[in-house]
Amino acid sequence: MQQEPDIFDRMAAQGASAQAEQSLSKEELLAPVESGIATQSTSRTPPNVRQALQFLLAHGWLESATKPKLFSLIAAQTTLLDALLEPLDLRVVVDDVRGLAFLAVVPDYAGDGTDESEQDDWTHPLMKRQRLTLEQSLLLALLRREFLQREQESGTGTAVRVTVDSLLPQLETYLGATGSDMQERKRLGQLLENLRTHGMVTEVDAQDCITIRPMIVHLLNPENLQTLLLRLRAVAEQGSAGHGEGTP
Structure with missing residues (x-):
């Protein structure tokens, strides 16, 4: 006749079963955590x-x-x-x-229901709009024209270097001469420095030259050139009107 397990045997068996269940529960709990860590590590940006x-x-x-x-x-x-x-x-x-x-x-960042008047004052929190003066925009247009001409002559991707002296007469054609070479050169130097901070040109080197950066083609696109042309025409018309009023 088989002897039934006594109270001590039953207690030992229950303890072993509970320990096995507790160990299994820990493994089940740790498994998803470890899987999540592995997934997170593999999905990290290189x-x-x-x-x-x-x-x-x-x-x-x-x-x-x-x-x-x-x-x-x-x-x-x-x-x-x-x-x-x-x-x-x-x-x-x-x-x-x-x-x-x-x-x-x-392109559709500002297309969220805002009207045109609100878009005029809009700035991206990370990419703020850079507003240039008329003189800076004019010099930018002259540099862009020089850049594209050199590309047509020497091929796209060629570094385009120009002398500061070659830019002076071009700028004077539109802005007029001040009568002082030193003052005109100082004006041009200030304009070039401002454009340098926008990544359009390099610093003036020892040979008194600058390198026009390719970013100029993308910053001054045809739409911006058209806006600049309209602005120059408006300024010219204002000057003509003022001159006419002062003439007897």
Whole structure:
């Protein structure tokens, strides 16, 4: 006859069963946590892509001539970068021919029901609109024309360098001469320095030359040129009207 387990055997068996259930519960709880950590680590943005994105957010643009590795990475990962920038209403524009990559606001950013008067004062929290004076815009147009002419002569992607002296007579044609060479050169130097801060030109080098950056083609597009032309015509008409009023 088989002897039934006594009270001590039953207590030991229950303790072992509870310990097994407790151990299993811990494994079941830890499994999803470990799986989530693994998924999170595999879904992290690659370090090189993070570096490229941070550089663009810090500077706004880059050229392959100075940052060849970052430019190649951005050109190859444009889709991924656009997805990462989507919550910021930004996108990456790559000019492969000129070796240029820069951030731009998505076209429909302001298309959220705001009227035109509100859009005139709108600024993106990360990409603020840069307003140039008439003189700065005029010099920008002259530099753009010089840049495109050199590209037609030497091919797209060629570095375009011009002397400061060659810009003086062009600027005087539209702004007029002050009668002082020193004053005119100082005026041009101030305008060039302002455009340099916008990434349009380099500093004046030892040969008294500047390099026009390819970003100038994208900043001063045909629409902006048309606006500048209308502004110049308005200024010219105002000057003619004022001159006519003062003539007997």
